[in-house]
Amino acid sequence: MTDPARAGIPEDGRIPRYYRAKRQILALCKTLGEGVALPSERQLCTRLGVARATLRQAVLQLVVEGWVDSRQGSGSFVVGRRKIAQHLGTADGPGPDALTGRTWTTFERRRAGCELAQELRIHRNDSVIHLECVRGSGNEILAVESAFIPAKRFPGFNHAPVGNRSLHDELRTRFGVTFGGADQGTETAHVSPREADLLGTLPALPALVVHRTSWDALGEPFERVRTLYRGDRLTLVNRLGPVERRPEHEQAENRSSCS
Amino acid sequence: MTDPARAGIPEDGRIPRYYRAKRQILALCKTLGEGVALPSERQLCTRLGVARATLRQAVLQLVVEGWVDSRQGSGSFVVGRRKIAQHLGTADGPGPDALTGRTWTTFERRRAGCELAQELRIHRNDSVIHLECVRGSGNEILAVESAFIPAKRFPGFNHAPVGNRSLHDELRTRFGVTFGGADQGTETAHVSPREADLLGTLPALPALVVHRTSWDALGEPFERVRTLYRGDRLTLVNRLGPVERRPEHEQAENRSSCS
Numbered sequence: 001m002t003d004p005a006r007a008g009i010p011e012d013g014r015i016p017r018y019y020r021a022k023r024q025i026l027a028l029c030k031t032l033g034e035g036v037a038l039p040s041e042r043q044l045c046t047r048l049g050v051a052r053a054t055l056r057q058a059v060l061q062l063v064v065e066g067w068v069d070s071r072q073g074s075g076s077f078v079v080g081r082r083k084i085a086q087h088l089g090t091a092d093g094p095g096p097d098a099l100t101g102r103t104w105t106t107f108e109r110r111r112a113g114c115e116l117a118q119e120l121r122i123h124r125n126d127s128v129i130h131l132e133c134v135r136g137s138g139n140e141i142l143a144v145e146s147a148f149i150p151a152k153r154f155p156g157f158n159h160a161p162v163g164n165r166s167l168h169d170e171l172r173t174r175f176g177v178t179f180g181g182a183d184q185g186t187e188t189a190h191v192s193p194r195e196a197d198l199l200g201t202l203p204a205l206p207a208l209v210v211h212r213t214s215w216d217a218l219g220e221p222f223e224r225v226r227t228l229y230r231g232d233r234l235t236l237v238n239r240l241g242p243v244e245r246r247p248e249h250e251q252a253e254n255r256s257s258c259s
Numbered sequence: 260m261t262d263p264a265r266a267g268i269p270e271d272g273r274i275p276r277y278y279r280a281k282r283q284i285l286a287l288c289k290t291l292g293e294g295v296a297l298p299s300e301r302q303l304c305t306r307l308g309v310a311r312a313t314l315r316q317a318v319l320q321l322v323v324e325g326w327v328d329s330r331q332g333s334g335s336f337v338v339g340r341r342k343i344a345q346h347l348g349t350a351d352g353p354g355p356d357a358l359t360g361r362t363w364t365t366f367e368r369r370r371a372g373c374e375l376a377q378e379l380r381i382h383r384n385d386s387v388i389h390l391e392c393v394r395g396s397g398n399e400i401l402a403v404e405s406a407f408i409p410a411k412r413f414p415g416f417n418h419a420p421v422g423n424r425s426l427h428d429e430l431r432t433r434f435g436v437t438f439g440g441a442d443q444g445t446e447t448a449h450v451s452p453r454e455a456d457l458l459g460t461l462p463a464l465p466a467l468v469v470h471r472t473s474w475d476a477l478g479e480p481f482e483r484v485r486t487l488y489r490g491d492r493l494t495l496v497n498r499l500g501p502v503e504r505r506p507e508h509e510q511a512e513n514r515s516s517c518s
Contacts, residue, residue, distance in 0.1 A: 016462065021453050059448050064465075067504050085444070089499040091350055121507070150338040181500025185344070188447050188465045188490035193278050203275065206323075206447045206465040207488075212499075219505035231447035231465075238497060240471075241440025246478035248380070 021048050022058035029067055034080030034111060038068065064206050066232040086229065088186070088210075088238040099135040099142055104160035105198065106132035109151060119213050119224045120150050127151035131160055131167060132151060134198050135227075142234060144198050145227045153177075153222065167223070184216040186236060195228055196252055207231045268364040280307045281317035281414070293339025294441055297327065322463050345488065347469075347497040352438060357399055360393040364418035364457065365391035367412060378472050379409050380482045386410035386518060390419055390426060393457050394486075401493060402428040403457050404486045412436075412481065426482070444493060454487055456480055467489045 012214040025027050025048075028038070038044065038059075045055050059076060062068040066083055070076045087095030117124040128148045135143040148165050151157075154175055159168040171177040189209045196203040215221045229236070275316075289296070297303065304314050318335060320329040325342055329335045346354030368386050376383040378454075387407045394402040406426050411414075413434055420429040430436040448468045455462040467488040474480045488495070 016452050019462070021392045065446075065448055083446070088347065088445070089500060091498050123466070157469070168437055179500060180502030181498065181504060182495065183498055183504070185494040185496050186347070186467070187342070187446060187494050188467055189324055189402070193275055203278070206443070208447055213504075214499075215502065217290040217502055219502055221504065234445050235354075237442065237444050238347055239440065239442055240350070240473075241352050241438060242350060243439030243442060243474065243476055243478055245472075245474050 005053040017050050018054045018061075018067055021050050021055060022061055024048055025062060029062070029078045031077050034078055036078050038074065038076040038078065038160060042145045046097045062076045063202070064232055067120070074086065076256050078103050081118065083233060083235045084142065085235050085237045088184065088236050089182070090238065094182075100164075101136040101138070102133050102164050102166065104133045106130060107158075107160040112148075112150075115150055116224055119220050120148070122150045122152075129154065129157060129193050133160075140233070142198050143227055144195050145225060147223050147225045171222070176219050180217040180219060182212045184210055189228065191230075192227065199230060201230060201232075202232075205231065208236060210236070271495065272512070276309050277313045277316040277320075279315060280309050281320055283307055284317055284321060285326060288321070288337045291337050293337055295334040295337050297337065299334065319461075322461075324490055341494060342494045343401065344494050344496045347495050349497065353441075358396055359423075359425050359427065360395040360397070361392050363390065363392045365389060365405075366419040366485045371407075373411075375407055375483055379480050382410045388413065388416060390407075394465075397497070399492070400458050402486055402488045403454050404484060407483045408414060408481060413473070428480070437476045439474050439476040439478060441471045443469055445469050448487065450487065450489075458473060458489060460489060461492075465489065468496070 005166060010162075025038070025044070026101060032038070039047065041052060041055060045052055048055065048116055052059075058072060059068060063070045063076075067079055068076050069079050078190055083099050086098045088096045102190055108130050110130055111118065112124055112126050112128045114124050116128055117126065120128070122128075127150075129151050131147045133145050133151075134141050149157075149167075149171075154171070157174070161167060172179075186207055187209050191205045193203050193204055193206050195207075196205070208231050210225075210227045211227070212223075212225045212227070213221055214223045214225070284297070284303070291297070296381060298306065300314060304311055307314065309317075312318070318327060318329060322329050322335075326334050326338055330337050337349060343357050344359045348354045367389050369389055370386050371379065371381055371383055371387045373383050375381075375387055376385065376397075379387070386409075388410050390406045390408075392404050393400050394404055408416075408426075408430070413430070416433070422424060427438060431438075446468050447465055450458060450460055450466050451466045452462050454466075455464070467490050469484075469486045469488070471482075471484045472480055473482045473484070
């Protein structure tokens with residue numbers, strides 16, 4: 001992809017060792033091609049002339065950025081999969097969901113506390129229901145999601161939705177609550193130990209976190225949701241502006257030289 | 260903020276040392292309050308019973324997540340500033356820009372290459388103009404932005420815009436090109452050494468990267484842009500759905516207990 005900020009080289013031309021190693025391994029990945037194993041740590045250290053800690057720093061960044069898949073005991077591989085595009089939603093609503101798989105892992109009641117109470121416009125001593133699920137596509141687990149809803153608005157809601165069913169479907173069919181709109185914020189955060197367990201990733205892996213407060217058709221807030229997406233596997237996409245992009249020209253010549 | 264995935268504690272209840280230290284320091288930050296200095300590394304290590312490397316891992320995560328500001332030589336401080344909300348844009352266009360400050364750092368011509376050529380629908384041997392700037396708010400530098408535009412479409416464009424002027428303003432007034440729409444993708448990446456220099460941050464700090472391909476009023480692509488935002492300072496926000504949120508109730512009682 002388009003070289004970031006003059007390929008990362010500082011004005012003084014001095015390049016940290018880990019960064020030089022990272023660029024070299026990335027070039028090697030492109031030569032080797034998808035799914036191919038990288039040389040062993042020892043071989044790479046010798047070849048690139050760096051210490052093991054330096055090599056690990058370089059490889060970890062490539063894992064986080066989705067270029068390398070590193071599995072304990074079986075080495076590192078060039079990633080062949082493209083990142084999955086998850087829609088951030090538009091004025092029409094949440095948009096198509098790339099993560100159709102869902103397994104509910106938690107259903108519990110707790111005291112709202114100050115911050116949730118403000119978002120949901122309830123009292124801080126009111127109960128909220130906390131529902132947690134892991135979400136994915138195919139066999140891959142790609143996100144962990146926690147939703148908090150005011151308990152008094154959903155009487156008789158005593159267990160998580162059955163199977164793959166979404167919370168929005170459940171709230172609409174059982175309680176007549178429909179989605180009217182939401183404010184979202186996207187940030188970076190680290191995968192906590194529990195989230196790493198649920199996702200099957202390294203702890204402390206950088207991730208994309210989306211916080212959302214949704215309201216119903218009358219504009220009344222009914223949920224606060226935190227979704228943590230694997231940063232190495234997802235791109236959050238959105239479209240701007242009133243004009244459609246023109247359909248693509250024939251570019252067979254360029255394409256063949258790029259693949 | 261709403262506790263992530265059961266406060267990060269794995270099912271087996273075993274908590275890594277760095278994560279326990281991170282939670283403890285976060286609690287300490289909330290007690291100390293904004294702008295107050297944290298105890299020294301040595302004091303914190305003794306108090307929490309952890310090694311220095313463990314402590315540094317915990318503090319680095321808190322820096323990245325925007326809770327702690329760590330300055331070389333002068334210790335660590337509880338962050339008082341809220342994160343800045345930058346709009347991701349809507350169907351109406353890019354939305355208000357929170358980063359009004361801009362300093363141009365690069366203007367150069369180069370060969371497009373395959374990936375840029377595909378995005379901009381030009382030949383891979385065509386020239387593109389690469390413009391790089393740092394962007395910020397007040398005295399803070401918060402983002403580094405690289406834009407690539409097809410050279411042949413902008414004849415006589417030989418230097419970066421003057422002063423604080425945006426590229427879109429320049430292209431509209433000098434070449435009559437107006438923004439019609441764009442596709443955006445948001446990902447995580449690491450700050451490269453050059454970007455760290457430009458931003459004044461630690462290298463390898465996780466960041467939010469937004470890639471955008473914009474087209475004009477006829478739907479023809481005219482720029483490919485990569486913006487790297489400091490992950491510890493920005494939230495990328497967007498609004499969903501056709502319904503407005505209802506104006507907030509009086510909540511003086513809750514508010515006073517939360518601050």
